Amino acid sequence: MNRLTRAINRAKEEDGGAFIAYTMAGDPDPNGFLDYVKAIADGGADVIELGVPFSDPVADGPTIQAAGNRALASTKELKDVFDLARRARRSVEVPLVLMSYYNPVMQFGETRFLERCSDLGIDGVILPDLPVSEAQGYGERARENSVATPFLATPSTDANRLRKITAAASGFLYLVARPGTTGGKEEVGNLTTKAIESTSPEVPDELPVCVGFGLSSPKAVNKVVRAGADGAIVGSAIVEKIADGKSPKDLRDFVSTLKQGTKLR
Template sequence: MAGNLELLGSVLAKAKDENRAALVGYLPAGFPSVDGGVRAVTAMLEGGCDIVEVGLPHSDPVLDGPVIQTADDIALRGGVRIADVIRTVRDAHAATGAPVLCMTYWNPVDRYGVERFAAELAEAGGAGCILPDLPVEESEAWRKAAEQHGLATVFVVAPSSRDERLAKITAVGTGFVYAASLMGVTGTRASVGEQAKDLVGRTRGTTDLPVCVGLGVSNGEQAAEVAGFADGVIVGSAFVKRLLDAPDLESGLAGVRELAAELAAGVRRRP
């Protein structure tokens, strides 16, 4: 079964046609449990997310702040495996028909086997992979496997990325570009800042790929702000926090749906 790179592109294009940004949610697999995680990812999509990223929990998540680190720890202590990540992608996509990507650090993919991981992700209906710590110069093996199986390869750019570096990254990426709004780790912020707007503008100068902004967005007002200059708004920690703070799973799922609806309204009222 081929991956869903074309579906990802069509969903991003549809949002652009509707004069809005796409809403991209993130949640690690296996949190708060494997079954609970499947239900939560599905609730995010049913609540208003256009696209979802399923995280592969890692013991040393260098890009992630304390909220997502806590969720990763719960998932890892619960015994989550790559098979559970693939299952989460499969079940969420099957339930909603939406594009579902995997966000993972490189080491687990390398150890699992590049071809094997790409094949299984595509077979599950996955749309692609976001690889925040894979240097472009070392990405050829993955990109070949991803292309063969119809998967997007999404690279992360940061405010510190020079223009020539941006051009090098965007020349080989597919699907969209993940623009980190600031230097630092994931987590909610009081404001998203001007760095993100500048980075989106510079990135667009090197590519026609959609540019989606992540790190720091936690409410509808911030989503509207970012939607004013980006093609997509990525939200992770705020969803994780709804589940962490909930007294039980059902309350958490209701909170996730509520937040997705608020953010979806936000990306539709761009300034």
């Protein structure tokens, strides 16, 4: 079992669920980003996702697109992201997961990319636009480098495809709370809770199910955990705080309230 899965399972056992926080690498600038990552960890996040800035982020809503545009001023290439991840790893102990589109990985070279992740202590990589049907070679190289490969499923994923996704996934299964792009402040509705209730029994026990897209409050976090998710993922609401110029202390306090939403005990 990798460190990523262990952290999620430990949070589930101790609290009821894990809290996974997303922020964009290099936003608002390299030094500010590192301060915010430390604040997120200090606020109680169990896992931190680091977004890789990309010029064509088709799955991202306007908040994260704007963060990517800000970050691209100083974090233009994967080598810049790796430098920030290296510095972040020095200051935080929680698992770090990169979230990137596949194109930068392909340009960098899959094997070289995964070896670099392993060297830096990056625990997993999410590639939302890499179809599981085309990921066998990538998955094998990731396993060789002890890098987890969370894959995405949606409420409309059929049973056959879900089996293929869970067979390829490691670290956790990323269950998309609702259709569309990231962001938004919709309440967690029946579609999401039903998706959790129907998906979780179909997933191997050793693979945690974590829910993201559109969660923005402790109430929403609590609702998905109570519905049976092993963890909740919040991105846009955190990125908004950074865009608004909130201090690291303010962000730490906000993350702490979100983490409280995972606590059922």
